[in-house]
Amino acid sequence: xxxxxxxxxxxxxxxxxxxxxxxxxxxxxxxxxxxxxxxxxxxxxxxxxxxxxxxxxxxxxxxxxxxxxxxxxxxxxxxxxxxxxxxxxxxxxxxxxxxxxxxxxxxxxxxxxx
Numbered sequence: 559x560x561x562x563x564x565x566x567x568x569x570x571x572x573x574x575x576x577x578x579x580x581x582x583x584x585x586x587x588x589x590x591x592x593x594x595x596x597x598x599x600x601x602x603x604x605x606x607x608x609x610x611x612x613x614x615x616x617x618x619x620x621x622x623x624x625x626x627x628x629x630x631x632x633x634x635x636x637x638x639x640x641x642x643x644x645x646x647x648x649x650x651x652x653x654x655x656x657x658x659x660x661x662x663x664x665x666x667x668x669x670x671x672x
Contacts, residue, residue, distance in 0.1 A: 561605070564619055566594040568612045582611035606665055617661045621654065 580587045609616040
């Protein structure tokens with residue numbers, strides 16, 4: 559499942575409309591529709607907004623219950639640096655709890671850098 563599909567599934571399961579998410583997140587309804595439809599991919603900061611509006615942790619939008627990534631398209635590693643590739647390998651081998659911790663820490667760092 560793509561991220562947009564997962565966002566839509568959570569939203570509908572909670573009985574929320576796109577307008578509800580718009581009010582809770584500050585994101586435009588047209589943008590929410592494009593993300594849910596798979597026409598655009600949200601940034602990590604935007605994923606945090608979706609997660610907060612859905613009362614979820616950001617990692618829940620990216621990973622399944624068993625801690626493995628959902629069928630999210632990952633860019634080819636050919637175009638990234640060796641250290642970034644190494645970081646991805648380490649992240650993929652982490653437990654769900656450790657991934658949650660890493661995502662939380664990165665979220666906090668992203669807030670500090672703005």
